[in-house]
Amino acid sequence: MGRRRPSARLIPRGQQPTGCGASGRSGGGGPEGTACRGGSAMTHHTRIDDFLLQSDAELFQLVDDLISVDSQIPPHADERAIVARLLEVTERFGLGEQTVIGPTEQRPSLIVRMRGSGGGRNLMLNGHTDTKPVGEAREQWVSDPLTPTVRDGRIYGLGAVDMKAALAAMIFAARALKECGVPLRGDLLIGAIADEEAGAQLGAKFVAPLLRDVDAILIGEPSGWDHDWQAIHLVSRGVCGFRVSVKGTQMHSSLSDRMPSVNASLKAAELLLRIARELDVPFTPHPLGDVGPTLNPGVMISGGTFFGVVPGQAEFACDLRTVPGQTRDDVARAIERWLAACRAADPDLDVEYSFEPGLDWVPWSELDAAHPLVAATQAAAADVLGAAPPLGVFPGGTDAPWYSGLGIPTLPSFGPGVLTGAHGPNEYVSVQSVRDAARMYARIAADFCS
Template identity: 75%
Template sequence: MTTHTTPVDVRSIDEFLDAHADELIDLVHDLIAINSQIPPYGDEREIVAFLRSTLTRMGLDEDITIIGPTEDRPSMIARMRGTGGGANLMLNGHVDTKPIGEARELWRKPPLEAIVEDGILYGLGATDMKGAVAAMIFAAYALRASGAALAGDLVLGLIADEEAGAQLGAKFVAPHVSDVDAILIGEPSGWEHDWQGIHLVSRGVCGFRVIVQGTQMHSSLSDRMPSVNASLKLADLMLRIGAELDLPFTPHPLGQVGPTLNTGVMIDGGTFFGVVPGRAEFACDLRTVPGQTREEVAEALDRWLDACRTADPELQVEYHFEEGLDWIPWSELDAEHPLVAATQRAAADVLGEAPPLSVFPGGTDAPWYSQLGIPTLPSFGPGVLTCAHGPNEYVSVDSIHQAAKMYARIALDFCSSPIDTDN
């Protein structure tokens, strides 16, 4: 791909973003203040309405589509049309957050009130991923305000329901995305520090539950009559599954990454004091790598549980996959794709050096697009994944400003180049 970026374009874009730096951070504050936790804790209606009004104020409302399976789960696609003849790029960010959850009391400040201390912005969704959403919007704003002429279209995909499995978000939206040549997702790309990698792979997610049946009865008789305590049987399985479940995989060459099994992400069992537990279950969150399949996971679970039943005739156990989270596929972008080169050039220009190519530890919206043939870069965004989904989530102010400058450069580079039909 031949780039048409000129120093004048970049300088004017940077001048605009520097002059509006406070407004960019104000937008992050505004987004955090809107409760877009996944239902039933919140929803995306208010934040999508706010973002639509924001794009209108910025003059970026020439082509906006609100899309979703129902009116209360909206996503928004905004297209800034180019002059023609160039590749079309979507900058994609999700607008929902995980629930505040049981860690509410560990927040130093209210989670929906963003604060900045020593250059760090705290608030629910700060790094995952309202900082990136704001940076994407300001990148488009800067391109429009500076008069940068893009041959291709720049599209903003502001998507619902990523945190609950994307069934009502990207999975629904992806088949309706047309005339887009590549997608960049702004998930936080660090885990120890900002901009740790340009992630070409996102791991998949497979959720399942293991359920044990026991003998529900009066607990005072457990030493006098035969009984099976479902919770104790469950505890034994929880301790063993990590070492015994045989999941075939090929380590990925970008870091030799394999699958990760998180046991007991949820546990439930028992009735009350005085009752031997007659049922207990635990949930597992399996992060999969390219090449793995749902069928292979099912076969591995069947083999393991058959062996457990053989070893313990009292054991009554079954499993089932979690609806909506049974198989979120992994995704992978070819390292030779022009979007990768454009991202590397932008990163080298802004950061001084392009981060290495890597594997994103988590899942993203990428597979819903890539499965339909749209090349998608799963993660390049401000912040660190380490603080996401927990108390005192944060993102550095500098990384948000850097993101806006890099996203603008990536769009200027990628969209100003001819469409590469080989990729």
């Protein structure tokens, strides 16, 4: 790619693989076996489906195993245990070369490369291994977050939909291709990537420059919000995090009616209400659904010292989801215009803003609808679901921009489950969507890599 490769602290895994810039271990190379080699695509699909049907219990055992591994973002946990589990599984299945890479041993990512016969396009199926923390909603969980529980056709557990079920489906899709002997000319890679939930600085942003010979990437983020498989998302919105900080007069609260004072928390509350109505960041609605940016003020709030004290400082954080065409400079100018108007209206207002380190600008990403990966995804969806979902815009951010920014075409979201269940209590993924995902991922890889 003509880019300087960043230094990496690697966990040794044996021989150096071609194409990942890190240590690797051979697991048997490309697809083996002769069950359907040389047959038609329809024959391959039948054999794949039969294999996955026979392996159904194993697939869901892997989903359960991954949910049971605590991989909350630090300081709660990290990705070491889940990568160790994935190493064991992919080696046992003989899925190919294993590469573990990361900026530290505490934040590893895993890439598995199943070699094709040569001369075809290489595809990476990508999922992240970390989860958001359980957080303050712990008491709202009806079962233990790290104990997978099946109710009414759904699997409940932390990371079920975001996105451990998708990772399990990717692994079994690759296993089905291998065991059925489906001939792939290109390589199939599986990326189990760290740190997506905290901005990807130690995950996809670190890994992307080290990838070699990857022609396209499909990310298995949940692609529905009302129902499973709602869209094939060609766009993921970006993320821009910033904080608004207000200074006041810290003093004895009993004197607030006798001496001039500024309550920083009260001023911050007024700004919190205003910014939701007034912040204007220019954008062009996206043609796939006429989608614009989303601002969530007050995702975190802090301020004050204790009872008896007029608050001398207060702060709130904002989460802005951006769309193609917007820039960090656009956001900065919009915030500065808004704050200038607020200061002009209130001479007592002492306010500043700052971008959040690591989340100051996670770019948006977009894949051309004419890319061959889109056609392969549509064909697989039509075959498995009966009709291909429409093309759309993913509501959230994904790892896609770190790949597409380096010239690797990336489909930001096509995965099992609904985003509605993520980042809150009682996260779940439907059992049927996981089965569908494995069948579709196998078809997409067979099509694209052939």
